[in-house]
Amino acid sequence: MGRFKHLISIEDLSKDDILYILEKAEKFESIARGERKSKILEGKTLANLFFEPSTRTRVSFEIAMKKLGGDVINLTAQEAISMAKGETLADTIRIMSEYVDVIVLRHPLIGAARYAAENSDVPIINAGDGAGQHPTQTLLDLYTIKKESNLNNLKIALLGDLKYSRTIHSLIKALVLFNAKIYLISPESLKLPEEILEDLKGDIQYTKLDDVIDEIDVLYVTRIQKERFPDEEEYKKVAGSYKVDLKTLERAKENLIIMHPLPRVDEISPEVDKTVHAKYFKQAFYGIPVRMAILTEVLID
Amino acid sequence: MVDDKDKKLTISKIKEGTVIDHISSGKALLVLKILGIGPKTKEVVSMAMNVPSKKMGKKDIVKVEGKFINKEELDKIALIAPKATINLIKDYKVSKKFKVHLPKMVEGILRCTNKSCISNCEREPVTSRFYVYLKDNKVIAKCYYCNKKITDVDKYIV
Numbered sequence: 001m002g003r004f005k006h007l008i009s010i011e012d013l014s015k016d017d018i019l020y021i022l023e024k025a026e027k028f029e030s031i032a033r034g035e036r037k038s039k040i041l042e043g044k045t046l047a048n049l050f051f052e053p054s055t056r057t058r059v060s061f062e063i064a065m066k067k068l069g070g071d072v073i074n075l076t077a078q079e080a081i082s083m084a085k086g087e088t089l090a091d092t093i094r095i096m097s098e099y100v101d102v103i104v105l106r107h108p109l110i111g112a113a114r115y116a117a118e119n120s121d122v123p124i125i126n127a128g129d130g131a132g133q134h135p136t137q138t139l140l141d142l143y144t145i146k147k148e149s150n151l152n153n154l155k156i157a158l159l160g161d162l163k164y165s166r167t168i169h170s171l172i173k174a175l176v177l178f179n180a181k182i183y184l185i186s187p188e189s190l191k192l193p194e195e196i197l198e199d200l201k202g203d204i205q206y207t208k209l210d211d212v213i214d215e216i217d218v219l220y221v222t223r224i225q226k227e228r229f230p231d232e233e234e235y236k237k238v239a240g241s242y243k244v245d246l247k248t249l250e251r252a253k254e255n256l257i258i259m260h261p262l263p264r265v266d267e268i269s270p271e272v273d274k275t276v277h278a279k280y281f282k283q284a285f286y287g288i289p290v291r292m293a294i295l296t297e298v299l300i301d
Numbered sequence: 302m303v304d305d306k307d308k309k310l311t312i313s314k315i316k317e318g319t320v321i322d323h324i325s326s327g328k329a330l331l332v333l334k335i336l337g338i339g340p341k342t343k344e345v346v347s348m349a350m351n352v353p354s355k356k357m358g359k360k361d362i363v364k365v366e367g368k369f370i371n372k373e374e375l376d377k378i379a380l381i382a383p384k385a386t387i388n389l390i391k392d393y394k395v396s397k398k399f400k401v402h403l404p405k406m407v408e409g410i411l412r413c414t415n416k417s418c419i420s421n422c423e424r425e426p427v428t429s430r431f432y433v434y435l436k437d438n439k440v441i442a443k444c445y446y447c448n449k450k451i452t453d454v455d456k457y458i459v
Contacts, residue, residue, distance in 0.1 A: 088425050111419035111446025115427055130417050132447060195450060
């Protein structure tokens, strides 16, 4: 059996498990780039069960599966709901787990993936549950840092919507395992929830981007998660309150890398894309080998 | 004339059953809730609140006749009454005596405070589940599904 059956939260993995997956992902890069062919998952089917919209994550899993010779079925929010006709998530999962070999689930309610795992005979991979976790994103984020920067002695700034961003909630839990120096930068109303902060043992502090731009190795930028705000007024107060542009980067280290889980709205100015710092598109590509490593881990004994 | 014996507050001894003593004062009603004792209960149940106690100043007591409640059920009481002691009575005598221990996990008796948690989704057949532990002598319950913590456990007992 692989190291884990389900992948629900990054907290379920030890630092050793994480390093193991990152190393495994390296071996899949050439297949991800199309330089080598593989049929290692031939005969296996993946179901993308997305109760919330997504392009990147869904397509990323689809490509990863197909390039390994496997099959994919996609159930988008509308299809999932109309197919369900008021069916419980528990039943939907139970039925799907009879048809396919692995289910990738994205759901608006936090804890949904953990709950799905209880009702499934096949592996459940959490592609995002409410404002909860996004473990595959964290793994590809860590892979990006490993390849483009350095996981050891890391100085990283997390900028933006720290309150609703599950990529941040997931990533920060892994960063403390690597003893990273973590700077939190956000509008006052979008700070990291106290709940998450109080459980973390690490070098974490709030600061302003200007104060640390010359010392950090990684700048991780997030979009303000409009869809998670309880009301429009709250959103309007913070929309557009930060932006990374060429001026911001004037004093940055030459080997600073900028990451963003995408989609981006206006947080990173397009002029930054051409700089050596911009790694967000490469980051998106790295999702493929990382997801290949995860899929082979849960599907192959 | 009222003599001394009548003035003292006595709770009658039971012949056979479970006595839950040293409940933090005022919590007896919650203890009954946790144990599922309510309108449909068949057993004779007696309860006293704010009884003087040498050990605790004030305490509550609950007695359930004709039933030996199992230890697992009783440990749930530790969530709100950590000092509670249990006496199993046979033939008016204490046959077994033990303290309650905080369980590591509880199902069904607490409600998660996070509205967006799957455990609060009404149409799902899901029972709430919480990890329970002590921090700075306070009982903390952490939702198994969404990780949200409850620090004032009393308020969220269902």
